[in-house]
Amino acid sequence: MLNERQDEVVRAITDDGSFRVVALRTTDTVKAIVAAQRVKGDEARWLGELVTGTIMVRETMAPDLRVQGVLQSAVGRDALIADSHPDGGARALVQRTRGGTLVLGDGAVLQVTRTLPRGSAHKGVVRITGSGGVSASLMAYLQESEQVASAIAVCTVMDGDEVVAAGGYLVQLLPELGEGQLAVMTARLEDFPPMSTFLKDDATTPQTLLAELLYLMPYTVVGSGAVRYQCRCDSQRLRATLSTLPPAELESLIAEGKDLEIECDYCHVEYRFPVSELKTLLAVD
CATH class of the missing domain: 3.55.30.10 (Hsp33 domain)
Structure with missing residues (x-):
């Protein structure tokens, strides 16, 4: 080898x-x-x-x-x-x-x-x-x-x-x-x-x-x-992607009342975004 x-x-x-x-x-x-x-x-x-x-x-x-x-x-x-x-x-x-x-x-x-x-x-x-x-x-x-x-x-x-x-x-x-x-x-x-x-x-x-x-x-x-x-995923990139969602989609996620969980398909690392963070993204939008 x-x-x-x-x-x-x-x-x-x-x-x-x-x-x-x-x-x-x-x-x-x-x-x-x-x-x-x-x-x-x-x-x-x-x-x-x-x-x-x-x-x-x-x-x-x-x-x-x-x-x-x-x-x-x-x-x-x-x-x-x-x-x-x-x-x-x-x-x-x-x-x-x-x-x-x-x-x-x-x-x-x-x-x-x-x-x-x-x-x-x-x-x-x-x-x-x-x-x-x-x-x-x-x-x-x-x-x-x-x-x-x-x-x-x-x-x-x-x-x-x-x-x-x-x-x-x-x-x-x-x-x-x-x-x-x-x-x-x-x-x-x-x-x-x-x-x-x-x-x-x-x-x-x-x-x-x-x-x-x-x-x-x-x-x-x-x-x-x-x-x-090397996987290219990280929480900042996912957060930036979430910030581009239409307000209606963010509001729908917030209405569910639970943390948003996203798993990377490449490395299977799981990222968690609490409702409070989703509300912050909506307010910025």
Whole structure:
């Protein structure tokens, strides 16, 4: 298993300008997210891989922007949602319908959204085909929506229902790529061990994974940063949201005569607003 105590992402570019490579460890982040969402089995594995992949897309395409990845089930309206922020914080959400089951494969959809500086959004959607899983879906998204050819491997190693390790890599082809370099990398990736093999090895770090991918290829590390689980909820944000409610809605809540309880869907922390505070918000409004 990756033995760095802190989750981390490392970005590098080969000195000849052929490849951009991102390697990352997300073990602790995924463990915390899976625990917060109370998921097990395939849902936990897919959620972990979506979180890792969303971080990876942000790091390679939009390091300074928020990126959200959504996996929509092939059946029903169940979905997995992952958020990655420029400060390294990540969180995720499982949306379930009553009696619903998340199904990946033919008919499922991957949607990736980048939030642009002025609040607008760049959105790309691809349909999932076959059984390539999250890795293949991310490659299809980059190819179809961003016109970027990449090789991606994301993985969540499970022991029963417990997350053991998580991480992945991305190799992006750059404009300076020549036929010789492409042939070398193609052969290397064809023989490259599964990502799970590296995740189970205590000696593996994002840096050693990078060195394996770019063996005998001179490269320069161009960036790195910590990754962590971080929910964005807090009482001040919820209070600000409540203050935007129409007076009639606030009056209705006050008339019920009991504290307003709100639970965050991402982290399940519960916030309580007493009637006196609701009356204050109404008076300010």
